[in-house]
Amino acid sequence: MSSETRPARGATRDDVAKLAGVSSAVVSYVVNNGPRPVADATRVKVLDAIDKLGYRPNAAARSLITGRSDLVGLIVPDVRNPYFAALAQAVEVEARAEGVNLVLAQSLAGQLLPLVESLSGHLVAGVITAAVPEPEAIATLSRNRITMVRLSLVPPDVDATSILPDYYAGARDAVKHLIEVHGHKRIALVAGSDTPDRPAVVIDSRQRGWEDAMNSAGLPTDAVVRVNWSSAGGWKAAGLLLSDHPDCTAVFTMSDQQAIGMIAGLTGAGRRIPDDVAITSFDGSPEAEFTIPPLTTSSVPMKAMAKAAVEQLLKGRTETRLFEPGLIVRRSCGCH
Amino acid sequence: MSSETRPARGATRDDVAKLAGVSSAVVSYVVNNGPRPVADATRVKVLDAIDKLGYRPNAAARSLITGRSDLVGLIVPDVRNPYFAALAQAVEVEARAEGVNLVLAQSLAGQLLPLVESLSGHLVAGVITAAVPEPEAIATLSRNRITMVRLSLVPPDVDATSILPDYYAGARDAVKHLIEVHGHKRIALVAGSDTPDRPAVVIDSRQRGWEDAMNSAGLPTDAVVRVNWSSAGGWKAAGLLLSDHPDCTAVFTMSDQQAIGMIAGLTGAGRRIPDDVAITSFDGSPEAEFTIPPLTTSSVPMKAMAKAAVEQLLKGRTETRLFEPGLIVRRSCGCH
DNA sequence: CTGAAAGCGCTTACAG
DNA sequence: CTGAAAGCGCTTACAG
Numbered sequence: 001m002s003s004e005t006r007p008a009r010g011a012t013r014d015d016v017a018k019l020a021g022v023s024s025a026v027v028s029y030v031v032n033n034g035p036r037p038v039a040d041a042t043r044v045k046v047l048d049a050i051d052k053l054g055y056r057p058n059a060a061a062r063s064l065i066t067g068r069s070d071l072v073g074l075i076v077p078d079v080r081n082p083y084f085a086a087l088a089q090a091v092e093v094e095a096r097a098e099g100v101n102l103v104l105a106q107s108l109a110g111q112l113l114p115l116v117e118s119l120s121g122h123l124v125a126g127v128i129t130a131a132v133p134e135p136e137a138i139a140t141l142s143r144n145r146i147t148m149v150r151l152s153l154v155p156p157d158v159d160a161t162s163i164l165p166d167y168y169a170g171a172r173d174a175v176k177h178l179i180e181v182h183g184h185k186r187i188a189l190v191a192g193s194d195t196p197d198r199p200a201v202v203i204d205s206r207q208r209g210w211e212d213a214m215n216s217a218g219l220p221t222d223a224v225v226r227v228n229w230s231s232a233g234g235w236k237a238a239g240l241l242l243s244d245h246p247d248c249t250a251v252f253t254m255s256d257q258q259a260i261g262m263i264a265g266l267t268g269a270g271r272r273i274p275d276d277v278a279i280t281s282f283d284g285s286p287e288a289e290f291t292i293p294p295l296t297t298s299s300v301p302m303k304a305m306a307k308a309a310v311e312q313l314l315k316g317r318t319e320t321r322l323f324e325p326g327l328i329v330r331r332s333c334g335c336h
Numbered sequence: 337m338s339s340e341t342r343p344a345r346g347a348t349r350d351d352v353a354k355l356a357g358v359s360s361a362v363v364s365y366v367v368n369n370g371p372r373p374v375a376d377a378t379r380v381k382v383l384d385a386i387d388k389l390g391y392r393p394n395a396a397a398r399s400l401i402t403g404r405s406d407l408v409g410l411i412v413p414d415v416r417n418p419y420f421a422a423l424a425q426a427v428e429v430e431a432r433a434e435g436v437n438l439v440l441a442q443s444l445a446g447q448l449l450p451l452v453e454s455l456s457g458h459l460v461a462g463v464i465t466a467a468v469p470e471p472e473a474i475a476t477l478s479r480n481r482i483t484m485v486r487l488s489l490v491p492p493d494v495d496a497t498s499i500l501p502d503y504y505a506g507a508r509d510a511v512k513h514l515i516e517v518h519g520h521k522r523i524a525l526v527a528g529s530d531t532p533d534r535p536a537v538v539i540d541s542r543q544r545g546w547e548d549a550m551n552s553a554g555l556p557t558d559a560v561v562r563v564n565w566s567s568a569g570g571w572k573a574a575g576l577l578l579s580d581h582p583d584c585t586a587v588f589t590m591s592d593q594q595a596i597g598m599i600a601g602l603t604g605a606g607r608r609i610p611d612d613v614a615i616t617s618f619d620g621s622p623e624a625e626f627t628i629p630p631l632t633t634s635s636v637p638m639k640a641m642a643k644a645a646v647e648q649l650l651k652g653r654t655e656t657r658l659f660e661p662g663l664i665v666r667r668s669c670g671c672h
Numbered sequence: 673c674t675g676a677a678a679g680c681g682c683t684t685a686c687a688g
Numbered sequence: 689c690t691g692a693a694a695g696c697g698c699t700t701a702c703a704g
Contacts, residue, residue, distance in 0.1 A: 010456070010480050012681060023691040028683060035684070039689060054479055059457040060405065061681035063396035065696045071458075074440075078425060080622065085421040089414060092442050101454060103407075104440040106428050118437060120346075121395040122407075143390055144346050231626045264626040286416065290567045290600040292628055348697060359675040364699060371700070375673060397697035401680045 011053035020049035073119040073127040090306035112137040126313035162320040170298040170325035171209025184250040188223035192254045234258035238265025256283035274334040293331035347389035356385035409455040409463040426642035448473040462649035498656040506634040506661035507545025520586040524559035570594035574601025592619035610670040629667035
């Protein structure tokens with residue numbers, strides 16, 4: 001199944017029991033704070049022995065008997081993408097706070113099934129995914145009764161536990177800002193796609209947010225550019241915008257990475273931001289503060305979402321929850 | 337020790353054995369391709385049964401008996417930092433190629449000891465760290481006979497297995513480029529530090545590379561700015577450069593994140609890059625392509641390093657290896 | 673080539 | 689409050 005290395009045996013529970021002069025069951029009671037009470041004097045002896053021996057419970061033995069582990073799988077497309085890096089960082093922090101170790105798996109444009117199979121063998125307490133799982137992967141998880149939580153994954157399947165930002169409201173409010181505060185009438189949408197050539201399988205709620213904001217103001221929604229969710233995609237979108245929709249005075253990009261590439265592309269083409277083209281984005285990533293000009297963006301409450309995801313997993317809840325982004329206003333939209 | 341959820345029991349080896357009409361030992365032989373040979377006809381029966389039952393070996397039971405697991409710990413300060421994200425991505429890919437699952441742990445300016453203790457309990461095959469471990473953490477690992485590989489960690493302790501870029505040569509060559517190709521005479525160093533207020537505990541080899549390049553050319557090495565390894569640090573460095581070393585015509589930054597912040601800071605202050613201040617950096621991160629202007633940077637061969645780190649861990653080797661960065665020339669240094 | 677059996681380090685009824 | 693004992697699902701000598 002895998003390449004592995006040297007054994008790493010340390011003191012066992014029996015060693016501790018012997019040194020403390022108690023039975024090994026008592027050591028368990030102390031280590032786990034139950035399920036039987038232990039006299040204080042006994043507890044002290046055991047704790048001393050544990051300390052003296054540097055004893056760590058063997059997670060494998062514990063897993064074997066309890067049928068679960070303190071492992072949770074996290075699946076992201078690619079941690080190099082700053083959005084997923086932020087997501088992974090937040091989930092790791094929340095998981096650790098709950099005593100859970102995070103197994104990182106990247107789908108990198110591949111199938112999730114092998115990842116999920118590998119994770120199942122570890123009796124993971126559950127899987128948090130920010131990548132789209134194919135039906136086979138979902139089936140494997142459910143066969144092994146492993147909980148799956150979708151984090152920031154659009155769109156949620158029906159019945160699936162999802163923790164996600166309110167993409168719709170965030171996008172709508174950002175576009176409204178461009179319309180109502182800055183008076184723009186021609187605002188393009190830079191949509192994200194993993195397969196830019198083909199139309200999206202489902203409409204991203206951010207697109208609906210943009211459309212509704214435009215429609216409410218009686219503005220046209222014909223200027224749509226669909227590119228990868230990356231800086232390179234945004235760069236490409238800059239070119240498409242200038243050639244296909246030269247009359248647009250503003251843009252809403254679905255991700256900060258796209259906005260970063262777009263700024264580079266537009267600036268390289270001699271356009272000034274926000275004077276020639278105003279930009280508002282979505283994500284709220286830290287690097288949005290250091291673009292030139294600094295980027296106005298809808299900030300996703302990642303920490304709260306990560307916490308909710310870990311909680312759902314551990315508590316076994318299955319409700320879907322929406323988190324409101326907040327617009328961080330900087331110079332790229334024309335403010336200041 | 338931790339919050340955990342529902343059991344996830346599936347078919348066991350005995351179920352497979354029963355269905356295939358063989359002993360459970362034979363199932364092991366098939367699953368593990370050894371250590372005993374199995375007749376082809378028998379193997380087929382077993383494989384069929386495995387398939388039919390959706391059987392996955394229980395990693396906990398296997399770990400318990402073999403004393404090791406297919407888990408490897410990866411410790412980074414913070415995955416949100418694009419450099420560590422790139423590192424984590426590369427290590428995850430190489431680990432998975434070897435059938436190994438990566439447990440992500442972030443030190444986030446805290447101690448490594450609790451992370452290491454948590455990992456030890458899982459009989460991890462080893463730990464790869466890009467964060468500085470304190471002596472207690474090192475002791476815990478060695479007590480549990482867990483191999484530690486330091487990846488891109490400066491400076492390596494004596495005797496520790498380290499996989500790192502040739503910081504010295506990379507920095508020296510980058511600075512030489514500024515001197516020899518572009519004729520700069522006053523080149524500042526933006527050094528990194530986790531504690532900018534205090535002097536660095538050890539001299540980063542990148543600093544020595546800068547110094548030696550300057551010294552060889554008979555140039556002064558008094559312009560040093562020490563800031564955090566972040567965009568925010570680079571932004572701050574821009575201010576310090578303009579106030580403390582206004583005569584510098586070029587800068588070598590130790591990390592791309594710092595360069596990104598520095599570009600934003602200098603541009604915000606009305607300086608043109610590379611005309612007023614030329615910049616060369618270190619890392620080779622993807623976003624360096626989308627700064628304005630695009631950033632010249634020494635590219636670290638992360639994939640090769642990650643592969644070497646995983647290999648060292650699994651093979652139990654302990655040599656230290658250096659990897660040569662390559663200078664990616666873009667516009668920030670004055671080229672093109 | 674195949675199988676019966678011991679044992680990895682734990683947890684948890686159960687009995688005291 | 690404490691302990692003896694069964695058993696989680698595997699691997700691997702050992703015997704056949």
